[in-house]
Amino acid sequence: MSAPLHHRGVAALARALAAREVSAEEAARHFLGRMKAHQDLAAFVSVDEEATLAQARAADAALAAGKAGPLAGVPIAHKDIFVTTGWPSTAGSRMLADYRSPFDATVVRKLAGAGMVTLGKLSCDEFAMGSANENVAVPAAGLDAVSPVRNPWDRERVPGGSSGGSAVAVAAALAPAATGTDTGGSIRQPASFCGITGIKPTYGRASRYGMIAFASSLDQAGPMARSAEDCALLLSAMCGPDPDRDSTSLDVPAEDFSRQLHASLEGLRIGVPKEFVGEGVAPGVRAAIEAALAEYEKLGARRVEVSLPRTELSIPVYYILAAAEASSNLSRFDGVKFGHRAAQYKDLAEMYAKTRAEGFGDEVKRRIMIGTYVLSHGYYDAYYLQAQKVRRMIADDFQQAFRDCDVIAGPAAPTVAWKIGEHGGDPVADYLADVFTLPASLAGLPGMSVPCGFDGSMPVGLQLIGNYFGEAKLLNAAHRFQQATDWHRKTPEGF
Ligand code: GLN
Numbered sequence: 060m061s062a063p064l065h066h067r068g069v070a071a072l073a074r075a076l077a078a079r080e081v082s083a084e085e086a087a088r089h090f091l092g093r094m095k096a097h098q099d100l101a102a103f104v105s106v107d108e109e110a111t112l113a114q115a116r117a118a119d120a121a122l123a124a125g126k127a128g129p130l131a132g133v134p135i136a137h138k139d140i141f142v143t144t145g146w147p148s149t150a151g152s153r154m155l156a157d158y159r160s161p162f163d164a165t166v167v168r169k170l171a172g173a174g175m176v177t178l179g180k181l182s183c184d185e186f187a188m189g190s191a192n193e194n195v196a197v198p199a200a201g202l203d204a205v206s207p208v209r210n211p212w213d214r215e216r217v218p219g220g221s222s223g224g225s226a227v228a229v230a231a232a233l234a235p236a237a238t239g240t241d242t243g244g245s246i247r248q249p250a251s252f253c254g255i256t257g258i259k260p261t262y263g264r265a266s267r268y269g270m271i272a273f274a275s276s277l278d279q280a281g282p283m284a285r286s287a288e289d290c291a292l293l294l295s296a297m298c299g300p301d302p303d304r305d306s307t308s309l310d311v312p313a314e315d316f317s318r319q320l321h322a323s324l325e326g327l328r329i330g331v332p333k334e335f336v337g338e339g340v341a342p343g344v345r346a347a348i349e350a351a352l353a354e355y356e357k358l359g360a361r362r363v364e365v366s367l368p369r370t371e372l373s374i375p376v377y378y379i380l381a382a383a384e385a386s387s388n389l390s391r392f393d394g395v396k397f398g399h400r401a402a403q404y405k406d407l408a409e410m411y412a413k414t415r416a417e418g419f420g421d422e423v424k425r426r427i428m429i430g431t432y433v434l435s436h437g438y439y440d441a442y443y444l445q446a447q448k449v450r451r452m453i454a455d456d457f458q459q460a461f462r463d464c465d466v467i468a469g470p471a472a473p474t475v476a477w478k479i480g481e482h483g484g485d486p487v488a489d490y491l492a493d494v495f496t497l498p499a500s501l502a503g504l505p506g507m508s509v510p511c512g513f514d515g516s517m518p519v520g521l522q523l524i525g526n527y528f529g530e531a532k533l534l535n536a537a538h539r540f541q542q543a544t545d546w547h548r549k550t551p552e553g554f
Pocket residue numbers: 187188189190220221240241242243244245246273381493
């Protein structure tokens with residue numbers, strides 16, 4: 060007897076669809092039904108059943124004609140930071156509450172080109188700023204009010220952020236896969252909090268075209284799914300140069316990231332930064348990470364200690380640089396070209412001011428103010444320039460560490476998911492929780508999170524960081540671990 064459709068994953072669904080055991084329309088209807096049944100989780104912000112079914116029927120026609128892409132008919136949902144022609148594109152903000160894009164993001168277009176069917180758009184922190192998905196400002200699909208996204212492992216807890224809706228959709232089996240974006244950890248941390256697998260590739264691998272910009276030197280798209288095997292398939296479809304549309308997209312051809320999934324880990328040197336397993340890590344998280352490292356040793360890997368001495372500095376560095384870039388990127392939302400415009404104003408200056416006061420939420424305003432401050436004359440050298448220098452040193456620290464190891468491992472986050480409201484609106488409490496994801500983001504390195512156990516009832520994610528272009532190796536390390544363990548197969552009760 061085969062598993063229910065929603066527990067099959069991308070690879071298994073693609074096989075079933077290609078063998079015509081199930082149609083794309085059946086698969087789409089199945090997931091649309093689950094999305095509706097579990098809309099109290101608030102994972103989705105927009106759903107359009109007819110638009111989804113139209114794509115599914117097109118996939119069925121392509122399959123029947125033998126002209127289908129490798130992922131034909133497999134459903135996926137997109138973080139609402141990617142613009143899409145069929146669904147509104149809000150970035151979780153009142154500013155863009157009714158915005159419809161005239162084009163699709165490159166990543167969306169590429170996944171559709173591989174035959175994937177869009178299930179809808181997923182909740183996220185406003186403009187991807189947040190670590191808990193509590194900063195979303197638009198209502199969830201089927202719910203009247205704005206609602207925080209709920210973690211299916213414990214509905215009173217956050218799913219992580221900013222790709223919280225993406226992580227919940229996969230963890231609750233409302234979608235076999237989702238896109239996410241990671242500026243400072245927003246793929247890895249929610250994947251960790253929800254017990255799924257996610258990977259952020261090397262900066263520049265995936266096009267940023269049509270990804271609503273937060274901090275352009277850091278923003279990077281990636282897949283979130285149950286397994287490393289699924290992530291490899293998705294990443295292969297998402298990446299590749301986009302020279303005409305994203306000047307920072309790298310001129311490296313698309314790769315088959317599945318090619319070395321099964322390679323042996325014999326002799327692999329796993330570097331564990333001593334700063335990643337110290338005092339600040341919850342004991343239950345540390346225990347799960349230690350057990351995972353022991354498993355790797357059984358698989359033939361060798362554990363070595365490395366150091367990333369500027370780990371803690373990554374917090375101030377990131378929150379200066381990301382805010383600086385955000386303040387510049389978000390200046391485009393002024394009521395003229397995009398989204399919301401205040402209804403009443405007496406002149407142009409007041410139109411700008413009221414539009415932005417009404418359209419942006421508190422966290423976004425905070426970042427714009429910090430960003431404007433650190434870029435201002437007189438403070439630029441003290442903050443922005445200094446942060447740029449330390450960013451370079453953080454990147455150099457990784458290169459030093461990679462002399463002694465092939466892959467770096469540690470926790471994705473110091474704790475498991477916290478309770479909704481637990482940080483009581485204290486933004487710094489959220490910022491501190493990013494300490495283990497920020498360093499790889501600042502260095503532009505690929506990183507992933509792999510389920511590796513539980514602390515109490517909540518999942519723990521093992522973070523794996525590779526050197527530039529090391530995605531295939533990371534996915535290999537994750538896949539072998541998943542062949543030997545079954546943490547990634549655990550599902551929250553009732554899903
Ligand atoms: N939590 C970080 C922030 O709030 C990272 C967000 C992200 O990666 N998009 O900026």
